[in-house]
Structures are given as C-alpha cells and as structure tokens.
Amino acid sequence: MTRLVIATTNPDKLREIRQILADLPVVLASLGDFPPIEAPEETGETFEANARLKALAYEPRTHALTVAEDSGLVVDGLDGEPGVHSARYLGPDASYPDRFADITRRLAARPERPRTARFVCAVAVASEGRILWETTAAVEGTIAHEPKGSAGFGYDPIFFYPPYGRTLGEVSDAEKRAVAHRGQAFRALARWLERRRA
Numbered sequence: 001m002t003r004l005v006i007a008t009t010n011p012d013k014l015r016e017i018r019q020i021l022a023d024l025p026v027v028l029a030s031l032g033d034f035p036p037i038e039a040p041e042e043t044g045e046t047f048e049a050n051a052r053l054k055a056l057a058y059e060p061r062t063h064a065l066t067v068a069e070d071s072g073l074v075v076d077g078l079d080g081e082p083g084v085h086s087a088r089y090l091g092p093d094a095s096y097p098d099r100f101a102d103i104t105r106r107l108a109a110r111p112e113r114p115r116t117a118r119f120v121c122a123v124a125v126a127s128e129g130r131i132l133w134e135t136t137a138a139v140e141g142t143i144a145h146e147p148k149g150s151a152g153f154g155y156d157p158i159f160f161y162p163p164y165g166r167t168l169g170e171v172s173d174a175e176k177r178a179v180a181h182r183g184q185a186f187r188a189l190a191r192w193l194e195r196r197r198a
Contacts, residue, residue: 007068012153020186047122055126071121077113121181137184
C-alpha cells in the first residue's frame with residue numbers, strides 16, 4: 001500500500017486533508033511522525049513555487065511519496081496581500097484577530113477598492129527528488145466587514161462565500177470541504193492517486 005506523507009505540522013490543515021483522503025487505500029503520515037525536520041525557508045513568490053520547494057525539501061527526509069501545499073488569502077483591494085505571506089502576515093506570532101483587524105482597517109481606508117478575494121491552495125507531490133504532480137485550486141469570495149463564525153481556522157471568519165451567504169467560519173466542515181480551495185486541490189490529488197494505482 002502506498003505511503004503518503006503530508007508535509008505539514010498544522011493540525012487544522014492535517015485534519016482537513018485526512019478527511020478528504022480518508023477513502024483512499026494509502027497509509028497517511030505527517031511530519032509529526034518523523035524526528036524533527038527543519039522547515040525550509042519559503043522563498044517562492046507564488047503558492048506553486050513554495051509548494052514545490054517544500055515537497056522537494058521534505059521528501060529526501062521522509063523517503064516516501066511526499067505532498068506539500070502552500071495556501072493563503074489573496075485580497076484584490078490590497079494588491080494581492082497577504083498572499084504567500086498569509087501565515088506570517090504582521091509577523092509569525094500575530095493573532096488572527098489582529099490580522100482581521102488590520103485587513104479591515106486597510107480596506108476601510110480604501111473604500112473605492114474592491115473587497116473581492118480568494119483562497120488559493122497549491123499542491124505538489126515529490127518522489128525521488130522530482131515533482132511528479134501538482135495542481136492549484138481557488139475559491140472566490142469577498143472580505144466580510146467583520147469576522148463571523150468560530151468554525152474553520154485561519155482567515156475563514158472574514159471570508160464571505162456568496163453562494164452560502166455566510167463566511168467560511170460559519171459553515172460546517174463538510175460544507176467548507178465541498179467548495180474550499182484545499183478541498184478542491186486534495187480531491188484532485190485523490191483522483192491522481194487513484195489513476196496512478198490503476
């Protein structure tokens with residue numbers, strides 16, 4: 001049976017990914033199943049570049065098929081910020097409420113700018129020092145005027161998804177997985193893994 005290492009230590013991301021891949025005949029592991037591995041510096045200017053960078057950095061240490069993802073929030077009215085810096089926006093130790101407040105403040109100061117935004121997730125799979133497969137997925141929405149909901153994680157409470165009429169912080173795990181960027185990308189990964197087995 002294929003062993004697949006999810007190159008993350010983020011428990012929320014890992015939980016989402018495990019739920020999406022639960023029906024696949026693969027043995028799932030994470031970085032938490034290995035001795036500490038130093039995280040590579042995410043120097044890429046795109047989500048795709050960082051996903052590739054991480055997959056290629058971790059795979060030699062895991063000795064297994066390794067999947068890495070890079071994801072974040074792109075706000076049109078902020079010229080694409082926080083983008084690839086989403087997890088480090090305002091510094092690595094900043095709280096998400098602080099990040100919400102800063103994004104809200106900056107958009108309020110630019111009322112003529114659009115509030116449209118998207119979550120983006122890039123996924124790359126590495127084996128034996130090369131990228132075997134990659135994909136990118138996105139979900140479109142707008143930035144809410146105030147955070148709503150305590151479900152999900154990260155920027156979900158300020159990401160309003162018009163078809164649901166709610167933020168992703170207000171929806172169930174199943175509703176989020178059905179439409180969100182990570183759900184789309186990892187379902188594509190699941191299809192690739194199934195074709196690879198055939």
